[in-house]
Amino acid sequence: MERKRIVHTLDTPYSAVEWPQISQDDQDAILELLCQLLAPLGAHRRSFITPSKGKRKRSKKAGSPEKPAEATPALTAPPLPELAAHVDVGLSHISRALQGMSGKDKPSPPPIATPSERTEEEPKADANPYSVVFVARSGQSSAFHCHFPQMVALAAQSQPADKAVRLVGLSKACEDRLSAALGIPRASSIGLREDAPQAKGLVDFVREHVAPVDVAWLREAPSGKFLETRIDAVPTNVGVKKPRLS
Numbered sequence: 001m002e003r004k005r006i007v008h009t010l011d012t013p014y015s016a017v018e019w020p021q022i023s024q025d026d027q028d029a030i031l032e033l034l035c036q037l038l039a040p041l042g043a044h045r046r047s048f049i050t051p052s053k054g055k056r057k058r059s060k061k062a063g064s065p066e067k068p069a070e071a072t073p074a075l076t077a078p079p080l081p082e083l084a085a086h087v088d089v090g091l092s093h094i095s096r097a098l099q100g101m102s103g104k105d106k107p108s109p110p111p112i113a114t115p116s117e118r119t120e121e122e123p124k125a126d127a128n129p130y131s132v133v134f135v136a137r138s139g140q141s142s143a144f145h146c147h148f149p150q151m152v153a154l155a156a157q158s159q160p161a162d163k164a165v166r167l168v169g170l171s172k173a174c175e176d177r178l179s180a181a182l183g184i185p186r187a188s189s190i191g192l193r194e195d196a197p198q199a200k201g202l203v204d205f206v207r208e209h210v211a212p213v214d215v216a217w218l219r220e221a222p223s224g225k226f227l228e229t230r231i232d233a234v235p236t237n238v239g240v241k242k243p244r245l246s
Contacts, residue, residue: 007236010229017149017215019137019169026209031174033202034134034190035181040081042183048077049183085127086196089182091144094133094191098148101129101155101165128194130155130165131203136188138173145169145189153213163194164212 022030088094133152135145148167156164178187192199220227 003238004235005238007234009232009234016146017153017213019149020167020211020213022168022210024172027168027170027172030134030168030202030206030209031170031172031177033205035177037083037196037199037202038087038178038181038190041084041087042181044078044081044084045183082197083199086193086199088130088191088193089184089187089189091189094130094189095147095151097130097191098133098151098155101158102151103158129159130191131163131194131196131199132166132168132192132206134168134170134178134190134192136173136175136178137169138171139175140188148189149213150215153215153218156212157218162207166206166210167213168206168210 088097133148135148137145148169152165152167159165175186175188178190179185181187182190192203196203
């Protein structure tokens with residue numbers, strides 16, 4: 001006869017937040033629109049930016065003078081596409097930007113520089129807030145992106161309800177497509193900022209088909225109401241008791 005015992009568990013409001021539910025058809029449409037939007041950035045990078053080959057090893061032969069580096073003619077590259085100042089790539093970069101959005105009472109973005117005043121190395125900390133954050137979840141450990149729902153929900157509190165940042169989790173393996181579109185080795189998370197050029201169709205589609213991140217305890221926290229600890233008693237089977245050997 002199986003025995004049962006009572007196991008006590010505590011309920012907490014800080015449970016894991018679920019990602020917005022998106023149908024596979026909508027994910028495919030969003031991925032296609034996103035790759036089309038990012039394609040000019042990848043084309044510019046492949047045409048005018050030489051990929052790094054790493055550090056060269058110095059010769060170990062003694063007494064052999066190093067050959068002077070040959071002078072290469074300077075190529076005048078056209079300015080980056082205007083979209084470059086509205087796109088952030090990388091988990092750390094996007095996380096810092098979301099943290100900055102969370103500390104604002106209301107959105108107050110300064111004017112964005114014109115393409116002639118903008119360089120690729122300039123930080124975009126004072127740029128517009130995010131409208132959408134895209135994350136390729138397939139093939140990665142959840143430890144790399146499990147914080148995004150909470151951070152996006154907190155960042156959305158500083159925006160109007162109709163422009164709240166959306167979180168799009170792409171469950172299909174699409175990191176290679178995103179990397180090819182951007183012309184970089186890896187791209188698993190992309191932040192698209194508000195009023196990005198040529199992005200209105202994509203943003204409107206996302207806002208129509210993807211709901212904002214919902215965190216129940218964020219809605220309850222401002223009330224300041226005391227909530228007692230909830231202790232649940234759950235009966236659990238512990239197996240059959242083995243008879244003692246005499």
